[in-house]
Amino acid sequence: MKAPHVLSLDETLDLIINEHYSISRNGDGELNLMMGEAIDFQHKDSRLAQLMREALNAKVDKYLSCLPSIFVDYSRFNDYAQKYFDGYLRTKRYYYYSLAKAPVYGDAFMSRFYIDFKDKLKSRQQVEKLKRIWEGQDVVLLEGKDSRLGVNNDLFDNTKSMRRILGPAESAFDRYDELMFKVEEVVNKDTLILLALGPTATVMAYELAKKGFWVVDIGHIDIEYEWFLMGATSKVAVPGKYTNECNAGKLFGTLPEKALTKYNSEIIAKIL
Structure with missing residues (x-):
């Protein structure tokens, strides 16, 4: 069977930045869900x-x-990631190939730019390019209630404005219809929508793109950015933020009061 054609990371980002493409991201978790797991x-x-x-x-x-x-x-990728991908593809390659029939795909690693890569010096260049997506844009961010993307760091400092809609931290698809209704109710089509709602973001980006919105699924980007800023060499928990891939715990600690005050002022709706 033929492998899916996946664009390079730069080609993917260029389509988003220059042509305002909407994207949804699929990884191992999304494939598992597609298979009924x-x-x-x-x-x-x-x-x-x-x-x-x-x-x-x-x-x-x-x-x-x-x-x-x-x-x-x-x-x-680093040795740990290579070993994981090798084992995963050994059992799931057939399902990827049989399900993926589009002529071309973007690179799902567009927002996962740091922890799994050998050459971490390239991460700085990539994160600067990522920031160009929302530079000068009015942004509405849909995220899990404990994700707190960009809180206490400068990830979104170059936006024109930032508003947030909070969804469930887990199994956000349970509130999917309500989340979709709220977006269509409060978001203009000249606003950039950023999504960080796990697999729910994958289908939400697709359905909102059909309706003419500009939507980018950026799940995990903030945790990757935090790891990048701290120079982490393994997946560690980030205080005050949901970290689903870390054994140290999904949520612990807190964030500075000033950062939380700004964050709370940006929230326009909660669907939990």
């Missing part, structure tokens, strides 16, 4: 699985579904 932070759901399969191969103007760029070569 559950993952740690999203229980299985037949409607979610169907929408994810639809979004994976959808033909929508200026919309691009993304897959991890691991099918041909993953030598740029």
Whole structure:
């Protein structure tokens, strides 16, 4: 079977920055859900699985579904990541190839730029390019209630404005219809929508793109940025922020009061 054609990371970012493409991201968790399995932070759901399969191969103007760029070569990743991808593809490669039928995909690592890579010097260049997506933009960010993207760091300091809609920290698809309704109620189509809601963001980006919104699924970007700032060499928990991939705990500690005050002032809705 033929491997999916995945654009480079720079090609993916160029489409978002220069042509305002909407994107949804698919990784190992999304594939598992498409196959009817559950993952740690999203229980299985037949409607979610169907929408994810639809979004994976959808033909929508200026919309691009993304897959991890691991099918041909993953030598740029560190030893731990290489071992993981090797084991995962050994059992799941067939399912990726059989489900992914679009002519081209973006690189799902566009927002996961640091911890799994060997050459961490390139991360600075990539994060600067990522920031160009929302530079000077009015932004509405949909995120899990404990994610707190950009809080207590400068990730979104170059936006024109930032508003937040909070969803559940886990199994956000349970509130999917309410989240979609709220977006359509309060967001103008000249506003950039950023999503960090796990697998729910994958289908939400697709369905909002169909309606003419500019939507970018940036899940995990803030935790990657925090790891980048601290020079982490392994996945560690970030105080005051949900960290689903860390054994040290999903949420511990707190954030400075000043940062939380600003964060709370940006929240326009909570659907929990």
